[in-house]
Amino acid sequence: MSEEKSEVTITIQPYGKRIKVPKGIDLLEAIRRAGIVIRSVCGGMGKCGKCKVILKSGQVDFQYNPEEKLLTPEELDRKVILACISRCLSDCEIFIPPETRIEGQRIQTDAAIPKISPEPIVEKIFIPKEALIVEIQRIRQQYSVTEFLSSKLEEIVKRSTEGVTVTISKQDKRLMDVEEGNTKNRLFGLAVDIGTTKIVSYLVDLTNGNRLSVASEYNAQIAYGEDVVSRISYAMESKDGLGMLQKAVVDTINLLVEEMAKKH
Ligand code: FES
Structure with a gap:
């Protein structure tokens, strides 16, 4: 049978x-x-x-x-x-x-964006080799450091010949990352414009406010309704509808981040 x-x-x-x-x-x-x-x-x-x-x-x-x-x-x-x-x-x-089909329509990304002087809540600090012992101690005292970053810091400090760059959050006083060498000038921010139809994202150099890259894509939430009301109904009436909508928008943003990161 x-x-x-x-x-x-x-x-x-x-x-x-x-x-x-x-x-x-x-x-x-x-x-x-x-x-x-x-x-x-x-x-x-x-x-x-x-x-x-x-x-x-x-x-x-x-x-x-x-x-x-x-x-x-x-x-x-x-x-x-x-x-x-x-x-x-x-x-x-x-x-x-x-x-x-939803494709082939040009997504406008050339909006005039005024030049801004960024005041990022994150900061990168380069610590030269000779100041490492004192400065690392200060960082540990002044900022919260996770176990993971603590071991990463130790490991990078050991092998570093030039020094290390730490990224800190000024807002909540915590260590966010550690890199080998001087990467102080590579501080990037992401601006995302989430529209019902499209999502446009900009990669911004947070040291000077320059726009480095722009990428756009249709908001994958379109598959769940072209207007907000339809999407709200979908979120309310479908099993895990809200989760699906959230995943759709996050997937689209991740795609854009990946596309821009490849260029820089
Ligand atoms: S999406 Fe099928 S009729 Fe509206």
Whole structure:
């Protein structure tokens, strides 16, 4: 007797992506899990008609009410379905049409940002080799130092030929990091503008306020609704919805940080 499959494979075109998902999951969730963001204004409530995809092959349970008139008869003939109300019943291949994709629109990042004189709450202090014993003792007395940083400090001090640079937080009086050599001039800050649609981040040189790099990306929360109200509904009504939304925004910021860090 053949065992019923508990997982199905979804092939997503034109990206050529394949993903295994639990059988019965809706296509919008499968697309999200594949890391693709599509339009979903209502956040997957089956109300906006924006998450259109074309079913090329396979079987889905499409729970569509024609009275809602979200699709035209012509679209239904072309096997256009709404991803959020289509549960995957077998291996499927779908095509995401251009109007459903969120890409190719230019993200504006060239806003005029006034030059600022930063007053960072962190400071880097270079301690030359000859002053290490006295200065390290002072740091230990004046700042809180975790066990991890304490051993790192000892280790770096032992092997350092030139001296060490310590990063301290002036706000809560704690040691934040220790580096070998003089890295005093490499003090960076990150400014992040989190918008409903896009996230723009700036890497700033905190020693002089110069903007070193800018990176932008669509806010991955779009996959859970294009407006704030839809996202709030998603957070309230879905199991771990809030966690998913938080992860989406953090993932986007991490992506931007990684992109900018590679350049500096
Ligand atoms: S109808 Fe599917 S996201 Fe709105």
